[in-house]
Amino acid sequence: IAGITQAPTSQILAAGRRMTLRCTQDMRHNAMYWYRQDLGLGLRLIHYSNTAGTTGKGEVPDGYSVSRANTDDFPLTLASAVPSQTSVYFCASKKTMNTEAFFGQGTRLTVV
Amino acid sequence: GESVGLHLPTLSVQEGDNSIINCAYSNSASDYFIWYKQESGKGPQFIIDIRSNMDKRQGQRVTVLLNKTVKHLSLQIAATQPGDSAVYFCAEIDYNQGGKLIFGQGTELSVKP
Numbered sequence: 295i296a297g298i299t300q301a302p303t304s305q306i307l308a309a310g311r312r313m314t315l316r317c318t319q320d321m322r323h324n325a326m327y328w329y330r331q332d333l334g335l336g337l338r339l340i341h342y343s344n345t346a347g348t349t350g351k352g353e354v355p356d357g358y359s360v361s362r363a364n365t366d367d368f369p370l371t372l373a374s375a376v377p378s379q380t381s382v383y384f385c386a387s388k389k390t391m392n393t394e395a396f397f398g399q400g401t402r403l404t405v406v
Numbered sequence: 407g408e409s410v411g412l413h414l415p416t417l418s419v420q421e422g423d424n425s426i427i428n429c430a431y432s433n434s435a436s437d438y439f440i441w442y443k444q445e446s447g448k449g450p451q452f453i454i455d456i457r458s459n460m461d462k463r464q465g466q467r468v469t470v471l472l473n474k475t476v477k478h479l480s481l482q483i484a485a486t487q488p489g490d491s492a493v494y495f496c497a498e499i500d501y502n503q504g505g506k507l508i509f510g511q512g513t514e515l516s517v518k519p
Contacts, residue, residue: 327507336495337450337509350504384449386507393440393499395507397449 296320300385300398307375307405315370315401317385324390326368328352328360330381331400337384343368344390375405418516425483427513429496432477436498439472441481444493444512453481453494483515491517 298319307313317326324345329337329352339352343362357379359371368387372379382402388395419425431439437458442450456463456470456479463470469482479496496510 325505329509336511339506339508342504342506344505350506352506353508386449388507390505391501393438393455394452395450397451400449 298385298387298396298398300383300401302401303399304402305404307372307403309376309405310374313372313375313403315372315383315385315403317368317370317398318366319368319387319396320366321387321396322365323387323396324365325388325395326362327386327395328358328368328370329384329386330354330379331384332381340370340383375403377405379403380405415511416514416516418518419486421486421488421517421519423486425481425486425490425515425517427481427483427494427515429479429481429510430477431479431496431498431510433498433500433508434474434477435502436500437502438499439470439479440497440499440507441468441470442495442497442509444495446492450495450509486515486517488517488519491515 301316327342328340331337338354340358341360343349346365349360382400384400385398386395438455440455441453444450454465456472467484471480493512493514495512
């Protein structure tokens, strides 16, 4: 059982480049989330999706976009990376009316 | 905007003692309040939740208390063990706001042997 998987595990990216962080889950969860975690700031919600075909903005959506073409995948795209987007990114999923979210192992992104 | 936050960033306790981690929230319309545990290098893991119409909920060695009058949430860990060392986050869900899962800032719990 894979659960929820993120790729890549880590990445160093030049400023201005485009990057897509991948997230896949095999639990058939309807709700999926993307967070960034910076030191001392906890997890901040970037975008979320309650079901395939729908997405919503979180607390810090600027500079990021998402898509939800199917239930399993929820990619996060940085159109033109900036150094302030250096962070650890976590993807999570859960059943819609549950409170228990399952998190991936994270992607450590450094923008230089 | 609405937010969930914590009183203290760090907490150090002796092994075997009880730990109390506190959280203040501002969205009184939240449906659930949840506690997550994050160990170093890993994603957060669910510990326990409490529905907004409840005051107390107990799990295995953990108890969550909700005081809606002062908008305060706490997590009590009984007989704290070294394996409890981690960062603890409170979080909230408001289904009238799209069901977004919003996290507070976190408290780092350190257990001394």
